Amino acid sequence: MSDFNAKSSRKLNNGIEMPIIGIGTWKIPNAGPVVNTVSWALEAGYRLIDTARLYKNEWGVGNAIKNSGIPRSEIFVTTKVPPQTMSERATIKAFDKSLKELGLEYIDLYLIHWPLPYFRQHTWAAVQKIYASGKCRAIGVANYCLKHLKALLKETGIVPAVDQVEFHPYLYQKDLLELCQSKGIQLEAYSPLTHGYRLDDERIAAIGRKYNKTIAQTMLRWSLQHGTIVIPKSVHQHRIMENISIFDFELSSADMNAIDALNENRHYVWDPCTLS
DSSP states (O other): OOSOOTTOEEEOTTSOEEESBEEEOTTOOTTHHHHHHHHHHHHHTOOEEEOOGGGTOHHHHHHHHHHTOOOGGGOEEEEEEOTTOOSHHHHHHHHHHHHHHHTOSOEEEEEEOOOOTTTHHHHHHHHHHHHHHTSEEEEEEESOOHHHHHHHHHHHOOOOSEEEEEOBTTBOOHHHHHHHHHHTOEEEEESTTGGGTTTTOHHHHHHHHHTTOOHHHHHHHHHHHTTOEEEOOOSOHHHHHHHHOOSSOOOOHHHHHHHHTTOOOOOSSOOGGGOO
16 A cells, blocks of 8 residues: 555655645635635645636635634645736736735745746746745646746756646646656646546446545546646535545556556646647
């Protein structure tokens, strides 16, 4: 059995620890719905919360954290730069707005949300300034394909702590995963359950039955065993609890290989590799 559990974390390249499983909040409305989701997640044992300025629910996320009774130091909060932020000044202003909406004194991880052309270098420079200020504990990127990540490393020489991308059995981005691992970048898997589109695959169901686990649990375990951090999203309390109940089994090498072979290079959210 792998030596990680629901309380486990992975050490980022600046030395801080990031929980290996979290709750995603994309498309969850502010106030009631997101407050409920984050509250249920924290109650179930999640300690990583992922949001973004674009999601327009930072206030609700922060409210749930504040009312949870859990020490702030035990909760890892990620938010992101709005995609079309066009200057260093605007990036810093957006960060301050996120901090205010969340009601927090610092952010644990601040990400560039999309690799938009012409914006990447100045946004990365601004994010580095925010990191230097001590207002966030780590910085990284999201939706950076292999070409975007290679360009960032070549142009700046500053290695991000995290690359958050869509990653699941049908989008097994092996080359990107291997580059991240070689450079000390933590790959974080969003939509690890295919946004719900492939939760009826009998091939994964058959593997899951060996361990008395659901398709969703099997998918999440597959991602974790590849060394990623996973942030499944759900607005249903029983599914939030189900998704974190993946630490009492381990997929065999044969089952890992079988799931690897399901790759279709299929995006279910969007394909950022279309951006130059």
